[in-house]
Structure formats: C-alpha cells, structure tokens
Amino acid sequence: MNILLLMVFGAAAGFLATRFMRVQTDIITTIFIGVCGALVAGLAIQLLTRLGAGALFLGAVPAAMGLIWLWRYYFRR
Numbered sequence: 001m002n003i004l005l006l007m008v009f010g011a012a013a014g015f016l017a018t019r020f021m022r023v024q025t026d027i028i029t030t031i032f033i034g035v036c037g038a039l040v041a042g043l044a045i046q047l048l049t050r051l052g053a054g055a056l057f058l059g060a061v062p063a064a065m066g067l068i069w070l071w072r073y074y075f076r077r
C-alpha cells in the first residue's frame with residue numbers, strides 16, 4: 001500500500017468518523033483513528049475484493065467509526 005495514500009485517506013476518514021460519531025479528539029488522535037481504520041478496511045477490502053484505492057476510503061470511514069465505538073465501549077467508562 002502506498003503510505004502517503006494511506007495517510008491522506010486515513011486523515012480524511014478519521015476526521016469524518018469523529019464528526020459522524022460526535023467525538024472530540026485532538027488532531028493526532030483523529031489521524032491515528034483514521035489511519036488505523038484505513039489499515040483495517042484496506043486489508044479487509046483487498047483480501048475480499050481487490051477493488052483498489054477507491055474502496056479504501058469507502059471502507060476506512062466505517063472502520064474508523066467501529067474503532068471509535070470500541071474505544072468508547074472499553075476505555076471510556
């Protein structure tokens with residue numbers, strides 16, 4: 001995977017995911033959430049469908065939202 005593409009899509013996906021889930025995080029955490037979501041989504045999508053970079057962004061947002069949900073559920077009690 002192209003690291004630069006992962007960072008750009010991850011940052012955008014993290015921003016969208018934190019806004020959709022109404023989570024206030026700093027910029028580093030937002031980018032980290034998005035990049036992790038992009039990694040998870042990218043691996044899953046590439047393994048299942050081989051759709052390429054366009055599908056990475058579409059899968060990164062819900063994956064980042066899932067990570068936020070897990071983070072809220074397990075670490076914010």
